[in-house]
Amino acid sequence: MSRPAAPRHSVPAQPLTDYDVIIVGAGSAGLSAALLLGRCLRRVLVCGSAAPRNVTSPAVHAFFSRDGVKPAELLRLGREQLAPYTTVQVRTAYVTAIESTANGFGLTAEGDTGRGFTATTRKILLATGVADELPPLPGMRELWGRGVLHCPYCHGWEVRDTPLAVYGQGKTVTGLALLISRWSKDVVVCTDGPGHLTNNARRRLRHQKIQVREEPISHLEGNRSGQLRHIVFENGEKLARRAVFIHPAQHQRSDLAQRLGCRRTSTGAVWVDKGGQTSCPGIYAAGDATPGAQKALIAAAEGVQAAMTINETLTREECPR
Ligand SMILES: Cc1cc2nc3c(=O)[nH]c(=O)nc-3n(C[C@H](O)[C@H](O)[C@H](O)COP(=O)(O)OP(=O)(O)OC[C@H]3O[C@@H](n4cnc5c(N)ncnc54)[C@H](O)[C@@H]3O)c2cc1C
Incomplete structure (x- = not known):
């Protein structure tokens, strides 16, 4: 059995x-x-x-x-x-x-x-x-995900060939700006004060025709649907941009x-x-x-x-x- x-x-x-x-x-x-x-x-x-x-x-x-x-x-x-x-x-x-x-x-x-x-x-x-820990700049949180972006692989295509900015300082901002230059020929690095960029970083950015603006920023100005319109510096000058990328x-x-x-x-x-x-x-x-x-x-x-x-x-x- x-x-x-x-x-x-x-x-x-x-x-x-x-x-x-x-x-x-x-x-x-x-x-x-x-x-x-x-x-x-x-x-x-x-x-x-x-x-x-x-x-x-x-x-x-x-x-x-x-x-x-x-x-x-x-x-x-x-x-x-x-x-x-x-x-x-x-x-x-x-x-x-x-x-x-x-x-x-x-x-x-x-x-x-x-x-x-x-x-x-x-x-x-x-x-x-x-x-994500966003910088305490007025407008960052309000525009996060629409006019303030973190990843070109996720959102670069949507803002390709438009005026873009990259926010931050030091090594991180340089790498991100060089990456973003694949999606637009008009990229400005905004360091919001001293950028702490090495001479080599500045040379590499210059080579890609990426301008560096080190003036302190007052706020980001967007429209009602959360799109970025301007980066407003403390001296009152406005820089028209479609989006700003950051690596928070x-x-x-x-x-x-x-x-x-x-x-x-x-x-x-x-x-x-x-x-x-x-x-x-x-x-x-x-x-x-x-x-x-x-x-x-x-x-x-x-x-x-x-x-x-x-x-x-x-x-x-x-x-x-
Ligand atoms: C603005 C923005 C846009 C993005 N766009 C893209 C994109 O286009 N394409 C892409 O591939 N990726 C994108 N990402 C990345 C994507 O969102 C993440 O990679 C993805 O959400 C990760 O999934 P996850 O399940 O690990 O975490 P999450 O999606 O963050 O899910 C984790 C969940 O766990 C919950 N949780 C945490 N603690 C507890 C707890 N104690 N008890 C119960 N629940 C808890 C949270 O509330 C949350 O709902 C984007 C990220 C951001 C910030």
């Missing part, structure tokens, strides 16, 4: 945690990871609060098959396509704390109505993104990784290995919060990578050797 087949996966009849994976952040990285994990029949909770990083931008560009889609529409589609995967739940919630437990992690969150809840999980994926400093949108003790890089990003595993067992990270290029498509790909690593790790834990 043949013996009954041993179970392929040693999953307890009564799961020890509410979820297999909790994903913190419902941007490109988080939703893309949720899709992959849903397809693996994993019990997933996605907690996302507030807007994604590019909320002020009119469109997401250079996203294969979705070029020009509105940021909110991209995420709406992402959520809509999770619907068939009934083991995936998406909640509008802000995760306030995560702690280790015997079977994984316990999470505390605040829902959109302000009601708190807790949940337990075997693994955590942090897809919490970064926040940034910080982690969430301090959860830091509180959990995850290793961070010198730039403050959450360190991960090639599979998206952080330095803390059971905790993974993906998207802008991790090192490397910051683009929606790359964040989505990193979400998929981390999700595959998580599923394979869970499978190894479930399959007896």
Whole structure:
């Protein structure tokens, strides 16, 4: 008589945690990871609060098959396509704390109505993104994403062959200005005070016919739809420009990784290995919060990578050797 087949996966009849994976952040990285994990029949909770990083931008560009889609529409589609995967739940919630437990992690969150809840999980994926620190120049924040741009790969094509400026000082502004000169022959570097440019930087900029203006700036003047019209210097002079590019400093949108003790890089990003595993067992990270290029498509790909690593790790834990 043949013996009954041993179970392929040693999953307890009564799961020890509410979820297999909790994903913190419902941007490109988080939703893309949720899709992959849903397809693996994993019990997933996605907690996302507030807007994604590019909320002020009119469109997401250079996203294969979705070029020009509105940021909110991209995420709406992402959520809509999770619907068939009934083991995936998406909640509008802000995760306030995560702690280790015997079977994984316990999470505390605040829902959109302000009601708190807790949940337990075997693994955590942090897809919490970064926040940009804009210079305190009047107009910067108001025009951010439309007249003030951060990335020529995302928005250079839309302002090609128009008068452009690059704001900043030192090495960063030089590199960005040289890059932008691919999209326009009329680029001015505005350093808003001493530019701290080396002679070599000035020579390279001159060679590309990029002018340097070191006068202090009073404010940026735009129109109602957020397009830049002028950079206004403190001496009252106006420089007509269609857009200004900056490379703002940034910080982690969430301090959860830091509180959990995850290793961070010198730039403050959450360190991960090639599979998206952080330095803390059971905790993974993906998207802008991790090192490397910051683009929606790359964040989505990193979400998929981390999700595959998580599923394979869970499978190894479930399959007896
Ligand atoms: C102005 C602008 C325009 C851009 N344009 C483009 C473009 O055209 N093309 C392109 O490819 N890329 C563009 N980007 C870059 C793109 O926005 C990012 O690469 C992408 O959003 C990263 O996705 P993410 O999921 O890692 O992070 P995010 O999209 O920032 O999502 C992270 C989410 O996590 C949430 N969160 C954080 N902490 C918590 C917590 N504790 N609990 C619950 N939720 C939390 C945040 O509120 C946020 O919604 C642009 C960026 C900016 C600033």
